[in-house]
Amino acid sequence: MKRRLLLLSFTLLFLLTSLTGCWSKRELDEIAIATGLGLDKTENGYKFTVQIINPAEVAAKTISTRTAVTTYTSEGRSLFEALRGLTDKAPRKVYLSHIRKVVFGEELARDGISETLDFLTRDHEFRTDFHIAVAKGMEAHDLLTILTPMEKIPANKMYFSMQTSSEYWAPSLIIKIQQLISTILEDGKEPVISGVYNVGDIKRGSNLSNVEDVGAPTDVRVDSLGVFKGDQLIGWMDQLQSTSYNYIMGNVKNTAEYFECKDKEGSITLEVMEASSNKTVTIKDGEPHFNVEVSVEGNIADVECQIDLMKLDTIKQLEKHFSEQLSILFNDTVSDVQEDFKSDVFGFGDLIHRTKPKYWRTIKDGWEEQFPEVEVTVEATVKINRTGTISNPYEFKKEE
């Protein structure tokens, strides 16, 4: 009996494995690995651009005349339709799990991106760890065709330069899809998405000759942040504003901060090692008043004016000077955002929501109109920890 059961199960197992075929099996040479995805608006739907890796070229040990990536574009009334429409152009089925970067065209972003987010999260092939960006002043399609030096895969280049710059350079910020969706859905908080744009000629950029040039005349930049209201792009912050935004949001990890010397010609640059921000809200006469404390710690990295760093007094003075300068910058940024964009990207509404929920209910509906008018004070405190490996700046005699 036992033996018969064993025999039966073996037969079943054999039939099961041999007759079922291999459902959803895809060999590596049957898939087209996509690394970048560009979404643009067309008259009656979407333009869907994928940047597909050409594995043999990426891993090639010898220089060849083929590009490491190829882009395929198709149009459709919905994103998924457009994706499937790719199959008549691309020789293999597009595989989306390794997407590193999703870029929205500026036009699509200004129109609203919320409809696309459903597809990006619903489709099971997507991992949610890709970066999101907006192609500043251009179509996403054009951006994805630019070949970049160093990184053979342009989407990877965008991914990695954003990764490193968000660690070491204040203006940039990484946005991932879950975070974006929750920010759009939350009350009293508006999203920002970092912008990507090209420098140089796009036509030249899509040619292999672009990367044969040492300087790579056409390249992709990832600084500047796009301000959204709801799911619509309404404007761009410049570099200083982006920097202040990240300071206020506590996103800065490590960066360089340039200051003019006080009363003297020249500059001092601070290497910021640590920055944090603390936002509080107080209600005065039924009006919210926001107080943001940004504390910055850093080392002196670059001194280009004559000061005596060996004196504790100088350091104190510098700290005070830097704090003032930063405070002015931050306050300006907040008021600029209030005036120009009227979009609560700082999440002040959310702050009230979290700390004073009862009060939030009373002002919730009118918050959008109220935000540009609220009073915000930003106070920065700078602390200098170290002055580097040399003490005082060299006293070079300058010929006058």
Place this chain on the structure above:
Amino acid sequence: MKKLFRLFTKKENSEQTEHQPTPIDTDLPQNLTYIKNSLGESTDIVIRKFKIGEKRTVKIAVVYTDGLVNESTVHESLLETLMSDVRQTQLSKQALNKGMYYTVRDHVLTAGELDELETLDDVLLHVLSGDTVLFLEGETKALCVSTRGWQDRGVEEPSTQAVVRGPKDGFTETLRTNTALLRRKIKDPNLWITTQAIGTKTKTDVAVVYMNGIANEKIVKEVHKRLNQINIDSLLDSGYVEELIQDETYTPFPTVYNSERPDSIAAGLLEGRVAIIVDGSPFVLLVPALFMQFFQSPEDYYQRSDFATLVRLIRFIAFFLALLTPSAYIALTTYHQEMIPTSLLINLSSQREGVPFPALVEALIMEVTFEILREAGVRLPKAVGSAISIVGALVLGQAAVEAGLVSSAMIIVVSLTAISSFVSPSFNFAISIRMLRFLFMILAATFGLFGILLGLIVLALHLASLRSFGVPYLSPLAPYITSDQKDTILRFPRWGLLTRQRLINQKNIDRENMHKPKPTSRSPKKGDSS
């Protein structure tokens, strides 16, 4: 299937016919004729007839097998004493009165081991075992003198289970030598050895060795019971016994441990296991054998404990690598590309460009090629071996990739698997891993990682269902025994190994009580008296 089995068993039963033992006749020539006829007048049987006694009246015959006896023993302590010495010795009248047979038995033969035989069948067995049998005219008993001594291999370094540090002696094909090797290691009166002959034709001596008082009596009894049940015509190697006494036939995993190393077997005996030595085989069996035992090498106990633990961990890693690397590769590259890091995926897919076969076929080709090479390497004469390894390296390595038959990543996968499968200190355990690997590859190709996981679950269930002589195969992991973890995956320092394994040995748990030595004297500190 069952019918087939029955067919075989029936055959065996019919072969064995009950037959009445023939007693020894008083007529000497008749006995000798019987022996001659029984052995078909084989040329290696020596029958020497002569007369002894003061007046040379007593006819006597000496029978032995040439080549199985120690010639000098036969000559010195048998023929010489009988033919010449007897006549010179003055025996007391009393001794002579009892008859020549008793005189010879009690006063003449100087051999250490002496036996009296009553049937001719016994005579044949002893003659063929290397003993010398003496027939006296008019007696119904024959004297059997142990003169065994034949050419054997001598104690050499075992070819399997090599160690860097530790004893280098290995078992041989002679049972007596093997028991002696064990006695040399354990000089304890509680080391008990019982021997029985198994095999209707080969009459192979099988010895059961255990430590009385340490070994679980139930297991000892069970071993004897199973050995007694064996009804087979020949027993040429311990592998026969292993197959006949193991708990479960339909499993890829060995439930009987074997070793060529006396130290390994001695350690097993001291843990309370039972050893079975089969004459003619240098591989001694040890039961019960547990899953974890196959990850342990005798060297673990000769090296420092931290190193031994590390090496054991490596063996575990190697076990899973050998079992799962090809199947994981197949599953990941054909179903779960999202789990491979992007840059690795690009490399892998660039290698696969232009490979004509699906990953499974690719893997099967390479694995089968390797298995063929391995098998050829074992069988080939040593002189041709190097040629094969060159061909193998080239075929497996470069040529297959350059010809576009397989991707180069597959070569790495196959070679990693191949090397890993030889890490296990026990060869027969490695075989089971190699067999299961193919099963897992097919599962991976049909169901992806899901299939591998299913396979692992079934494997775990199967392992949990196995027993070796009543002891759960997975113990001490399942059932979990905390105190036995000290010598399972980890190897505690000696001071931590104070007790024996629980399940194998239920009563005499404590080993010797060792205490961690402390430095006895230090330079006296200030204020210390004396």
